[in-house]
Amino acid sequence: MKQVLLDLQSGSIRVENVPVPTVTRGVVVENAYSLISAGTESSLINLAQQSLVGKAKARPDDVKRILQKIGTDGPLSAYRQAMGRLSKPEPLGYSCAGTVVQTASDEFEVGDRVACGGAGYAVHAEYVAVPRNLCVKVPDGVSLREAAFTTVGSIAMHGVRNAKVTVGENVAVIGLGLIGLLSVQILKAAGCRVIGIDIDPGKLSLAQKLGADLVSNYDGLVERVKSLSPFGADAVIITAATRSSAPVEAAGHLVREQGRVVVVGNVGMNLPRDVFYAKEAEVVVSRSYGPGRYDRNYEEKGLDYPIYVRWTERRNMEAFLSLIQQKKIDLAPLITHTFPLDDAPEAYNLISTGRERFIGVLLQYSPNGAGPSGTVVRLPESGRQPRKASTGLRRIGCIGAGVHALSSLYPHLSALPADLAAVATATGLSAQSVAKKYGFSYCTTDYREILSDPAIDAVLIATRNDLHASLAAEALRAGKDVFVEKPLATSIEELKEVVSAWNESGQRLMVGFNRRYSPLARRMKEFFSNRTTPTVLHYRVNAGQIPSGHWVHDGEQGGGMLISECCHFIDFMQYITGARPVQVYARAIEPTGDLPKYDNFQATLAFDDGSVGTVTYTTLGDRSYPKEMIEVFCGNAVGRITDFRDLELRRDGKASRERRWLTQEKGFFEELLAFVKGEEPDFPASVATTLATFAAWDSIDTGTPRTIDLGRVGL
Structure with a gap:
């Protein structure tokens, strides 16, 4: 199938042939139309077109993470990871409509006409795979051309809901682009009187045709609003997109005392405190489509909210389609351009150059393109x-x-x-x-x-x-x-x-327990190869906090850091000792705030040769401090590896040291080479490691030591 992609290094737009997605929890849809979001997508394209320096200036948080990565992993590793992210094309689009061709949901049947939303799902492609909560049926009387606006319409819908307007109230809409013009129509359907505000005379004229009671540029704006409502606007909805804070400043002057300002668009947020303080006005930043947005359980897994969370993103999508069906929203004047999919680069060029007036720009798909089986x-x-x-x-x-x-x-x-x-x-x-x-x-x-x-x-x-x-x-x-x-x-x-x-x-x-294949690890093992006593090992991990919403914390998909990460460190101890873990006792910090239960813990393991090892794993440290440090003590000797860049070995007062300045030696290439060459892996050791992480979890829960028994799983 054909799909639109963005090259993150050059900023170029291409249409390329890619496999058709397969159905998972939702549906596969053959697109008829998709809507280009001039604001959101243009911002991403503009960023991609900047130089590396420009990208760095635009994303200072990313630069900070890269600098931290340089400190722990080395400059070469950090560079490869950063460039690896940029080399992966970015899908564009998040609002489309078409026909279901495959389904894994009882709610949908093949042949259903649907509208789809969600970045990464409802993309500009001939076929899209969409989870159930980001997909709604299109009612009779609504064309797929109109339904392609559903996601953007739900953004406007959520902004209006955040304004908490009631019948007869006076509402100002600042910024009459696509979302602003949709907001005007939604407000009129809700029984409000509306003033539309923009600097473009053409958009002001269109807003008036779509039902705005009053339109205005910024000249004499306060006086015009007072002619509609002497005490000011009950609510102001900002749908403009600008780095300037002028829209929020204007909103402060327009809103009535204890009124509400809702920010939908990406605008500057330097609020004039005195103005808002005098009116005790409320400011709300509207978050996309509604409740459920950015919630993986809702969007990816399809777990719905109870009805008392009345207007989720999916219900907003359904409500928007209902307004179209009732003829309360007229999209025809908003569709200024329709391009065939193959001409997508030209569509984006139109938007970036602004050579023609545009509002709603659609991509149209030819029926029966690649076919749903073209995987x-x-x-x-x-x-x-x-x-x-x-x-x-x-x-x-x-x-x-x-x-x-x-x-x-x-x-x-x-x-x-x-x-x-x-x-x-x-x-x-x-x-x-x-x-x-x-x-x-x-x-x-x-x-x-x-x-x-x-x-x-x-x-x-x-x-x-x-x-x-x-x-x-x-x-x-x-x-x-x-x-x-x-x-x-x-x-x-x-x-x-x-x-x-x-x-x-x-x-x-x-x-993939790569650390045992590191050249530094192999030298450490050789150093202790003739030991006559058990070893004492300490593996300390200064991991840094991973956001609580990351998939690795999901009990179903990730298993948490204890299961996902601690296995590396237990396997390393097995490798150095050549022994199997037989018992583990673990304790963890109780969860507080954003700290998951199993992210800060110590696990002490006993091995069958008498060795003991402790894993200290924490997300509470400073990321600039080394991430991994392993210390091994045995027979008047000490070995230490720091971040797999620095190896120190000491025995009888004599020390040797190896350092890697450009990159880590974590053993990734060496493990892959061993696999390809047919080396027989120590599979029972991998099973023992995995069992040890499960036993550590149980130990934290029960507060008691747990035994590690390979026979439990059939070895």
Whole structure:
């Protein structure tokens, strides 16, 4: 299928062929129309078109994170990660309408006409995969052309709801772009008197035709509002887009005492305190479409809010469509341009240059484009990065292409003695861009294409955590060797399933515990190879806080930091000692505020050779301090690794030290090379590590030590 993409490095807009998405929790929709958001999308394009210095100035928080990354990981690692993010194309669009062609929801049937919303979902593409709560049926009497405005309409709807207007109130709308003109019509439908404010005479005239009782530019504005309402506007809704604070300053003068100002557009927010103080006016920043926005449980998983949360983003979408059906909203005057999908670059050029007056700009899709089954796209040699001659030891298929895979795993693939056959990701754009960059023969949104490909003998799995176990088991049973990122599983049931598949298949399974493959780790292990006593180990992790809404904290998808991250450190202790963990006792800080329960803890492990090790994991430290430090004590000797850039070894008063100035040596390339070359991984050690994280979780919950028993899962 065809999709519009933005090159984040150059800012160019292209239409490229990518795989059709597959249905998950919602529906796959064949688009008829999608609406270009001139404000939101232009801001992203303008940022992409800036130089690296310009991008840095526009995103100071990102620069701060990169500088912190340089301090811990080294400049080369930080640079690769930053450029890796920029090399991945960005999908554009968040409001579209079309027909359901595949469904995984009882609410929708194939053939239903629907309107869809959500960045990353309702994109400019021939086919889109949308979760159920971001999709609504289009009522009879509403065209798909009109329904493509639904998401933007729900933004206007939520802004009006935040104004808490009642019948007969006087409302000023500042900024008569698309959302402003929709707000005027919604307010009129709610029984309000409306004054529309803009500097463009054409928009003022259009607002009046659409029902505004009064229109005005900024000249003599206060007096004009008083002619409509002597005491001022009951509410002011700002839908303008400007860095200037002039709109909020004007709102302060227009609103009545104890009135309400609602900011919908992206404007400067330097409020004149004296003006707002004198009127005791309330200022509300309206958040997008309504309740549910940015809530992963609502948007991704489809978990609805109870009805007392009356106007969720989906209900706002439905209400907007209802107003169109009732002829309370007229979209015809707002549709100024319609472009075929192939001409999308020209549409964006029109918006960026402003060579013609525009308001609503639609992309139109030809029916029956790629077809809903077009989940595989083969790349011609000219469309792929050239590859060195391969020994063909392995023909690899990769599943998943998140941040970790793109920054730490995939950059090493070209140096491996292997053929890159295919890559599968959830979205077609991601699959196509990764395949093109790293030289895969084909890309797909259906991972089963890889598992059923007889030419592929090894699979690399780098998805979100909740899919690791099920995909690993399925790949083993399909006769593939498997490299799966950590954690191996997020529950005991998942772990049993993987062990069962491993026992049955006879295939190899390696878990991405890369630290044991670091050259620095290997030198540390050699240093202690002739030890005659047990070891004492301490692995301290100054992790830095991850936002509470991040998927890794999700009990279903991520498993939390204890499951997701602590496995690395327990595996490292197994590697250094050559022993299995047999017991763990863990304690954690009780959750407060944004601190999840299992993010700040200490876990002390006993090993079967008498060694003991403690993992200290905290998100409470300063990110500028080293992230990882490992200390090993044994037989009058000490070993220390700091951030896998600095190794110090001491024995009998003699010390040696190795440092890496440009980058870390975390073992990513070495682990992939070992897998490709057929090295037999220590799978029981990976299972023991995973069991140890589960046991640590239980220990925190029960306050007692827990035993680690491989027999519990069939080993």
